[in-house]
Amino acid sequence: MTEPLRVGVVGAGPWSHLVHAPMVARHPRTTLAGVWARRMDAAMTVAAPLGAPAFTSFPEFLDACDAVTFAVPPDVQAPLAIQAARAGKALLLEKPVALDLDSAVELANTVAQAGVATQMVLTWRYNDDVRRFLREVEAVVPIGARGVFLSGAFLGGMFATPWRLEQGPLHDLGPHVLDTLDAALGTIVGIEAHGNPRRWVGLLVEHESGVTSEVSLSAYTNVEPSRAGVEVYTRDGAIVVDTSAVLTDETMVRIVDEFVETVETDRPHPLDVHHGVRLQRLLTAARADLDRPRRVLH
Numbered sequence: 039m040t041e042p043l044r045v046g047v048v049g050a051g052p053w054s055h056l057v058h059a060p061m062v063a064r065h066p067r068t069t070l071a072g073v074w075a076r077r078m079d080a081a082m083t084v085a086a087p088l089g090a091p092a093f094t095s096f097p098e099f100l101d102a103c104d105a106v107t108f109a110v111p112p113d114v115q116a117p118l119a120i121q122a123a124r125a126g127k128a129l130l131l132e133k134p135v136a137l138d139l140d141s142a143v144e145l146a147n148t149v150a151q152a153g154v155a156t157q158m159v160l161t162w163r164y165n166d167d168v169r170r171f172l173r174e175v176e177a178v179v180p181i182g183a184r185g186v187f188l189s190g191a192f193l194g195g196m197f198a199t200p201w202r203l204e205q206g207p208l209h210d211l212g213p214h215v216l217d218t219l220d221a222a223l224g225t226i227v228g229i230e231a232h233g234n235p236r237r238w239v240g241l242l243v244e245h246e247s248g249v250t251s252e253v254s255l256s257a258y259t260n261v262e263p264s265r266a267g268v269e270v271y272t273r274d275g276a277i278v279v280d281t282s283a284v285l286t287d288e289t290m291v292r293i294v295d296e297f298v299e300t301v302e303t304d305r306p307h308p309l310d311v312h313h314g315v316r317l318q319r320l321l322t323a324a325r326a327d328l329d330r331p332r333r334v335l336h
Contacts, residue, residue: 043104044069045130046100047084050073051109053196061294062107072102074093104128104301105130105301106130108130112135116142120148126152129156129311131157135311137201137205139322157310160213160309161285164284164293165286172218181271183223185267187214188254188255192257206234208231223251229324268281
C-alpha cells in the first residue's frame, strides 16, 4: 500500500481552519504533515485539533512535507510557493495564483524548472453539478452566456480581508467565473471590463469559439441567498448551473483525490499553475480597464 502523501498547510486563517487543513487531515490518501504560520499560536490553533505539528520555521516545515497547500493571500502565496517548488514540493494553490502577473509568471517558471506537480483550488470545477453542466454544454451549440457572482462577503466576516477589500471582487470572485466560462465556451481570447473595481465589476468576454459571454461580480450586496453561477444560451433555450453552494464534502474529497493522482502519476492537471497564469493575464487586462479614466458623454 502506498504511503499517504504528507501535505503541509500554509496559513492559519479561517479558510485554512475550515477547508485546507481538515480536507487534508481527513482524506485517506493524505496526512496533515503540519501547519505553518508566522505566529506559533495561530499555527497551533489550526494544527492542534487535528493532531498535527505547528511550525514557524518555513524550511523546517518544508522538510516535513511532500506537498504544500496554501491558504494565504495571493501576494504571500506566490513567494512562498516559489520557495516550496525549489525545495521539490508539489503545490496545491489557491486562486488567484498571485496578485500581479510578473509574480505569477515567476512562479510558473520556477515550477517548470523544478518539475513539481501543481493544481489550483478552483472549487467550482470540482463540483458534480458543474461537471454535469459542462458535459451538457459540450453537446449543444452556444450563442452566448452569462456568469454571475454576487454576495455580501466583503461587508464583514471571514472574507472581508485586507487584500480582498483592496483588490475588490475581480481577483477574488473573477477566477471562478472566468475559469468556468473558459471551460464551457472555449479559450478566452479577449476581455473588457467596466465598473467600480471595489464595488461592481462587469466583464465582456470573447472566446476562441466566437461566442461572447458577460460577467457581473460584486461582494458588496447582501443579497440572500448569494447569486453565483453560469447560464449558457442556445437557440433552443438555456443550460444553467447554480454554484452558490459548491463547496461540499464531496467537492473537497475530489480536490484531494485529483491532487494525489497528479503527484503520483506526474501527469499535468488541467487546472495547474500555468492555467492559473492564463487567468492572471485576464485579471491583469481587466484591472487595467477598470483603472483607466472613463470617457463621459455630454
